[in-house]
Every structure is written in structure tokens, then in C-alpha cells.
Amino acid sequence: MCGIVGYTGPREAYPIVITGLKRLEYRGYDSTGVALLNGGLKVYKKKGRVADLEENVLGKDLHSNIGIGHTRWATHGEPSDRNAHPHTSGSGKLAMIHNGIIENYAQIKKELLNKGYHFTSDTDTEVLLNFIEDINKNNECNLEEAVRIALKRITGAYCILLIDEDDPETIIAARKGSPLVIGVGKGEHFLGSDASPMLEYTKEVVYVNDYELAIVRPDELILKNLGNEKVTPFVTKLDMELAAIEKGGYDHFMLKEIFEQPSTILDCLRGRLDANAGTITMSGVQKNIEALKSAHRIIIVACGTSWHAGLVAEYIIEELCRIPVEVEYASEFRYRNPVINKGDIIIAVSQSGETADTLVAIEKAKEQGAVIFGIVNAVGSSIARISDGGAYTHAGPEIGVASTKAFTGQLVVLTMMALKIAKEKGSISDERYRHLLQELADVPEKVAALLKNADDLKIIAEKYKDASDALFLGRGYNFPIALEGALKLKEISYIHAEGYPAAEMKHGPIALVTETLPVVFVATKDSYHEKIVSNIQEIKARKGKVIAIVSEGDEVIPGLADDVFFVPPADELVAPILSCVPLQLLSYYMGIVRGVDVDKPRNLAKSVTVE
Numbered sequence: 377m378c379g380i381v382g383y384t385g386p387r388e389a390y391p392i393v394i395t396g397l398k399r400l401e402y403r404g405y406d407s408t409g410v411a412l413l414n415g416g417l418k419v420y421k422k423k424g425r426v427a428d429l430e431e432n433v434l435g436k437d438l439h440s441n442i443g444i445g446h447t448r449w450a451t452h453g454e455p456s457d458r459n460a461h462p463h464t465s466g467s468g469k470l471a472m473i474h475n476g477i478i479e480n481y482a483q484i485k486k487e488l489l490n491k492g493y494h495f496t497s498d499t500d501t502e503v504l505l506n507f508i509e510d511i512n513k514n515n516e517c518n519l520e521e522a523v524r525i526a527l528k529r530i531t532g533a534y535c536i537l538l539i540d541e542d543d544p545e546t547i548i549a550a551r552k553g554s555p556l557v558i559g560v561g562k563g564e565h566f567l568g569s570d571a572s573p574m575l576e577y578t579k580e581v582v583y584v585n586d587y588e589l590a591i592v593r594p595d596e597l598i599l600k601n602l603g604n605e606k607v608t609p610f611v612t613k614l615d616m617e618l619a620a621i622e623k624g625g626y627d628h629f630m631l632k633e634i635f636e637q638p639s640t641i642l643d644c645l646r647g648r649l650d651a652n653a654g655t656i657t658m659s660g661v662q663k664n665i666e667a668l669k670s671a672h673r674i675i676i677v678a679c680g681t682s683w684h685a686g687l688v689a690e691y692i693i694e695e696l697c698r699i700p701v702e703v704e705y706a707s708e709f710r711y712r713n714p715v716i717n718k719g720d721i722i723i724a725v726s727q728s729g730e731t732a733d734t735l736v737a738i739e740k741a742k743e744q745g746a747v748i749f750g751i752v753n754a755v756g757s758s759i760a761r762i763s764d765g766g767a768y769t770h771a772g773p774e775i776g777v778a779s780t781k782a783f784t785g786q787l788v789v790l791t792m793m794a795l796k797i798a799k800e801k802g803s804i805s806d807e808r809y810r811h812l813l814q815e816l817a818d819v820p821e822k823v824a825a826l827l828k829n830a831d832d833l834k835i836i837a838e839k840y841k842d843a844s845d846a847l848f849l850g851r852g853y854n855f856p857i858a859l860e861g862a863l864k865l866k867e868i869s870y871i872h873a874e875g876y877p878a879a880e881m882k883h884g885p886i887a888l889v890t891e892t893l894p895v896v897f898v899a900t901k902d903s904y905h906e907k908i909v910s911n912i913q914e915i916k917a918r919k920g921k922v923i924a925i926v927s928e929g930d931e932v933i934p935g936l937a938d939d940v941f942f943v944p945p946a947d948e949l950v951a952p953i954l955s956c957v958p959l960q961l962l963s964y965y966m967g968i969v970r971g972v973d974v975d976k977p978r979n980l981a982k983s984v985t986v987e
């Protein structure tokens with residue numbers, strides 16, 4: 377959600393900024409803009425894609441050694457040229473880009489209007505920028521001080537980059553609640569919402585913390601807190617190559633990421649799970665094992681797909697560890713004054729590690745003394761950094777808006793974590809523990825095997841492409857997978873879809889069943905098998921169309937269903953990691969036949985950094 381790029385140094389800034397913005401396109405946006413300094417401030421901005429801006433600036437003088445660029449996801453004001461960032465101040469000397477929301481902007485705007493300021497956009501960003509300029513002019517302080525004073529007065533979230541015509545080598549940056557990474561080069565600095573815009577230039581980065589302000593010049597990086605005290609920048613070495621954020625021969629990032637799962641799951645298991653030795657090594661879990669073993673309750677907070685991973689974990693942790701688990705939407709949890717007792721553990725699950733609702737939810741829980749565990753994919757992200765412990769999913773950068781490989785990574789990490797706690801607690805038999813370790817170790821090979829039949833789902837997608845609605849049903853460990861299948865189909869194909877526990881269907885959704893309604897059953901071989909067979913029969917009796925995800929060797933469901941996709945047999949506790957993959961492919965192929973831009977579906981952002 378909104379992408380931010382900046383550069384100051386000896387190179388041409390425009391190509392670095394534009395390429396960086398393209399790398400951040402996955403975050404979701406509706407307009408683009410850049411500001412350069414070349415004998416004065418030059419601002420170019422356009423509603424639409426980065427490519428539209430590039431076309432728009434053809435033939436213009438883009439020479440500049442400093443630049444800031446932005447992809448905007450509209451919050452205040454419709455997507456339009458005039459609401460696109462960068463915004464310029466009343467004097468025309470300052471330009472600023474902003475990711476986040478200034479909650480008290482209306483009050484500040486009123487004050488500025490009374491002072492005679494005019495606004496050319498509907499954005500909160502233009503208000504903040506003029507507020508800074510106003511402080512700068514009237515308080516006789518320099519720009520850095522003015523930024524600090526302004527930021528102390530505003531409420532909300534922000535990551536800002538600001539340039540000044542009168543100081544043509546400096547970018548002032550600050551963050552609270554929205555990510556900011558600074559790449560340290562030789563005599564140059566790069567800024568980004570994540571590290572992808574700077575990957576080919578430097579591997580040394582500084583993750584800026586909330587309430588920090590950076591003064592960035594080609595050969596100088598000064599970091600301060602809002603109290604004007606210097607903070608030592610903590611330089612981290614990036615463990616990421618450019619290839620990881622490119623399509624590698626696939627038509628779309630989403631397809632590439634689905635097909636990467638055998639190796640991302642292996643990466644997630646690597647160095648942690650040793651099925652022969654019967655061990656799971658997870659240092660973040662080990663460090664807090666006493667708190668986890670004796671937890672009175674585990675509360676999982678997350679959004680979207682990550683919330684579905686939390687639901688699967690609820691079933692697994694309660695089964696193996698006998699610890700009560702609650703799974704909460706972070707957006708509800710943060711506002712509803714939840715009861716958090718001593719002995720409760722909070723697990724935050726997030727691909728991006730920047731989801732605003734999840735971040736604030738755990739900040740609030742932390743204030744109440746809870747121990748926070750982060751299950752996060754993006755290394756160095758905000759959630760990872762504020763957690764007391766946790767584990768990375770190691771799925772690598774996920775660019776497609778749909779979460780696919782990060783989801784299977786979350787399932788693997790949460791399952792390993794449950795197994796480790798159960799083993800330490802003694803709530804699992806040795807035999808079951810060993811069996812499940814082997815089952816987990818076998819998952820990458822089984823995912824690779826089912827991916828070989830991906831074309832079968834292409835045919836199914838073609839057959840049902842004109843459906844206006846779909847139902848996804850599952851029981852037990854596969855119930856959250858039904859929810860996830862419905863979410864994937866909605867976001868990637870724009871077909872309205874609902875997920876339900878299969879038995880719940882009789883309590884309402886069955887009214888929707890007609891000859892044209894596809895009903896997807898996630899029905900791998902497990903202890904609920906006979907029950908789900910009855911549910912399939914109930915749909916068939918009403919002439920609904922059944923698409924079933926079943927285990928190889930199932931002799932019953934293929935005889936009932938209209939279309940079947942087979943996955944390798946697996947223990948029911950591990951089966952969700954397999955059964956979700958055909959649903960990812962089904963939504964991908966549905967999106968493709970329906971002409972959707974699957975990597976960037978409408979209205980969606982990869983990283984939801986506003987509430």
C-alpha cells in the first residue's frame with residue numbers, strides 16, 4: 377500500500393526511482409509521481425501505472441542527482457493527477473511524499489486555511505507539508521526542526537520523504553507505523569518502503585524505527601529521535617538477491633510463487649526439522665519455551681490469509697498441545713479492549729510484517745504485558761522487530777498480491793511450533809511426534825508432485841469461468857482452507873465466493889445451490905471423510921456442481937463429484953498444506969480466463985499499512 381523510493385548521490389536519480397517504484401508496484405497503487413531537483417523543483421505525477429508516468433515524461437529534462445518517488449493507494453481523495461504525490465508546499469520550494477494517514481489533518485487544515493493557505497489536492501499529505509512549511513517560516517527554525525515539531529503534533533501513521541529546493545542534496549525522512557529502509561552505498565543513499573529498490577546497489581541497509589527522523593545526504597546519514605537526540609544507525613546485511621524479486625520465466629508472480637512452494641517449504645524446514653533425529657530446532661521458540669509450555673491461552677492475531685493460517689493453527693495447537701487458542705481479526709482485537717491475562721501468549725501472523733491492524737494490535741497487547749510471538753515472512757519488518765520472539769517463514773519476497781507461498785510457510789512454521797511445544801510439554805506420544813515430523817518432511821515432495829497436474833485445474837477453471845458465485849466447504853483442518861479458497865477466488869477472479877464448514881451449509885448457504893453453482897469441497901482423506909461424503913451427496917441431490925479436492929486413492933468422492941483434483945495422501949494435520957495449493961491454482965487460472973490482472977487485482981494492496 378503506497379510505495380516510497382528516494383535517492384541522493386552522484387548517479388542519475390530518475391531511473392533509480394522509477395525502477396524502484398516498479399519493484400514496489402506489488403504493494404498496490406492507483407497513481408504515481410516523482411520529484412527531482414534540477415535548477416529548481418520538478419514534479420511529475422499521473423493517475424495510473426508507473427508506465428503511464430514514464431510515457432508522460434518522455435522528452436522532459438529528467439536530470440537530477442536527487443529524487444523521491446511514490447506510488448499512491450488512495451485514502452483521502454479519489455485517484456487523480458492532482459491527488460497523486462509528491463505534493464509541493466505553498467512556496468513551491470518543498471516536495472513531499474507520504475505513506476499512511478494523518479488522522480487529525482482536518483483540524484490542521486482548518487488552522488492553515490484561516491492563515492490563508494490554499495490547497496490543490498484533497499490529501500492529508502498536502503496539509504502536513506504546508507504545516508511543516510508554516511512552522512519553518514514562523515518559528516524561525518530550520519526545516520529539520522520544523523518537521524520534528526509538526527510530527528509531534530500529528531496523530532496517525534506516516535512514512536515521509538521531503539526535499540527542499542534550497543538544500544539540493546538532502547532528503548529528510550521519518551516514519552511512524554509505515555516502513556522505511558535506507559540503503560547505505562559509497563557516497564550515496566537509497567530509500568525505500570522495502571529493500572527491493574536498492575538491491576543491485578547495496579546490501580547494507582538500516583531499518584528506520586518508529587518516531588525516528590533521518591537526514592540523508594550522499595555521504596552522510598544522521599538518525600535522530602523526535603527529541604532531537606542522535607541514534608546510531610544499525611546497519612543490517614541483506615540476504616536477498618535480485619532474482620528473488622523477478623518473474624523468472626513465469627507469466628505472473630502469482631504463478632511463480634505457487635510453483636516455488638516445494639522449495640520455499642523446504643527452506644522453511646531447512647535447519648529446523650530433522651525427521652531422522654526427531655528434533656525441531658527453532659531458537660525463537662526455544663528461548664520462550666517455558667512461557668509457551670505453561671501458557672494459559674494463546675491468542676493468534678492476523679488479517680486475511682494470515683488469519684486463515686491462524687485458524688489452522690488453532691486446530692493443531694489445541695489438538696497437540698492442549699492449550700486453548702483464540703484466533704482474532706487484528707482489526708477487531710485492537711479496538712475492543714480484550715482481556716489479556718498473565719500467562720497469555722500472543723502470536724501475530726503476517727506475511728509483510730507491516731499490516732497496520734496487526735502491528736497496532738500487538739503493540740496494545742504488549743503494553744498490557746503480553747509476550748508477543750511474530751510469525752513473519754518479511755525479514756526486518758516492523759512486526760518482526762517488535763516481537764519478543766518468533767520465527768520467519770523464509771518464503772522469500774512475495775510480490776503477487778495474493779498470498780500463496782507465504783501462507784504455506786505460515787502453516788509449516790505454526791505446525792512445527794505446535795509440535796515443538798507438544799514435545800516439550802509431553803502432550804504428544806513419541807510415535808505420533810515422529811510420524812508427524814516425517815509427514816512434514818515429505819511435504820515439499822508431495823507439493824511438487826501435485827503441481828505436475830496443474831493443467832487439470834486450468835481445464836476446471838475454463839469450465840466454470842462464467843460462474844457468478846461459488847461455495848467452498850471443508851471440515852476440521854480443511855475448514856480454514858475452504859475459507860482461504862473462497863478468499864483467493866474472490867480477490868483473483870472477482871467471482872463472489874463464500875467459505876463455510878461443510879456441515880454449516882445446511883443452516884443457510886444451501887439455499888444458494890442451483891445447477892450452475894460450483895461447490896468446491898476440500899475433502900482429503902481424514903477423520904471427517906464419511907461426514908463430508910454425506911455433505912457432497914446433499915449438494916448433488918440439489919443438482920449443484922461439485923469440484924472436489926481429494927486424496928489419491930479415494931474411491932468414493934470421485935464417483936460423486938463433477939470434477940476432481942487429487943493430492944498425495946497425508947496425515948490430516950499436514951493435509952492443509954497440500955489441499956490449499958490446488959485452490960491457489962484454481963483462482964489463478966480463473967483470474968486468467970476472466971482477464972484479471974492477477975498480480976495486481978483491483979482495489980487491493982499487498983501490504984495494508986493503513987487501518
Ligand code: M6R
Pocket residue numbers: 679680681682725726727728729730731734777778779780867980982983984
Ligand atoms: O501481510 P499480511 O500477511 O499481514 O497481510 C494480511 C492480508 O492483508 C493478506 O493476507 C491479504 O488477505 C492477501 N491479499 C490475501 O491473499
